Amino acid sequence: MQEKLRSHIEKIVRLNDEEFELVLFHFSIAEFRKNQFIFKEGEKVKQAYYVVSGLLKLLYTDSSANQHIISFAMEDWWESDFYAYFTQTKATMSLQCLEKTTVYCLSLESYQHLCTHIPRMERFFLQKSNLGFIGSQQRILSLLTTSAKERYEQLLERYPSLLQRVSKTQLAAYLGVSRETLSRLYS
Amino acid sequence: MQEKLRSHIEKIVRLNDEEFELVLFHFSIAEFRKNQFIFKEGEKVKQAYYVVSGLLKLLYTDSSANQHIISFAMEDWWESDFYAYFTQTKATMSLQCLEKTTVYCLSLESYQHLCTHIPRMERFFLQKSNLGFIGSQQRILSLLTTSAKERYEQLLERYPSLLQRVSKTQLAAYLGVSRETLSRLYS
DNA sequence: TCAGAATAGTGATCCATGTCACAGGTGCAT
């Protein structure tokens, strides 16, 4: 399990054993059942999560009680309500398991400690953040420029396994269309 | 002008004179006329830009020749096609001036050099990247959950000056609605 | 193993927004 984390980090920066020891010291492991909430809207967000196995959704519930999925987090992904995390305020979104999920947890203090004491970890987080930013911007572009049908096809192309792992209802909430409309896109 | 850059950076991290000297050495200044393209889709993106004065739009032109505005960049903002920048590939988006604009330019090598030699600059970029990521995610949320009208009102509330500075056509391209629809939102 | 809850498909209807067309206003350039 720690090998997984290590190789994940070492895809971007090298760490010696001593450094990785310190990294590991700052993470904790947690396991959640299917459907369990890791945190809910309104709660303080104390951790960022690295998904070892399982599947998460980051969701927002609007005033009409409709769920919107900002993102799915599969193996090797990082997830949290990062605004709430970095500002240590209450979550506006919730993080919930779509499957039984194991995560590594990193508190903000630990994050800052690692950044300060292991420059390569700061480099790692910078790289991750840049990639996350780029990914979000592409999602914005896809929401602005493509139809629901195209977005559905793009999603299947990029993450074909998702179709097996999540319900159509969830996919629709991610794509920004109603369940019924999604159902008609391929019939 | 350099004072502007310095105080922008020092909102996040302290720099001594020597460090700022090095920072400044890696930036170059450029000026562009209204409507001029800083780069166009298909070109290599060699720089990231810090806006000293003026106003930029980052835009994507789809296959039907419709323009979509991913973001505006006002004073104190950073902008580029960051995917193309970090991977040193060709731009999928274009960056164009809505007003006469002065920018500081930072090449990828300079960016990396600064990150490596001035840890506080790496901290600065990490902070900026995190904020950028959070901002994009909120834009995604707003595209998923709110109507064009609400988005228009949110935009005016956050950046009231934009209404004076850009045409309705531009605003519509940013909000993801047609010019006509936007026109009807407040009549 | 069985009942209730999710999940999925589909018909009917309605509405928001896109598209096309036109006209008046403003500002810039020759």
Next chain:
DNA sequence: ATGCACCTGTGACATGGATCACTATTCTGA
């Protein structure tokens, strides 16, 4: 000053997608 390009508003119409309602199927937990 004149003319042209751009910006804006608005009417008419088309349409994609939301909403509501119902049914069939699959999952799941006591």
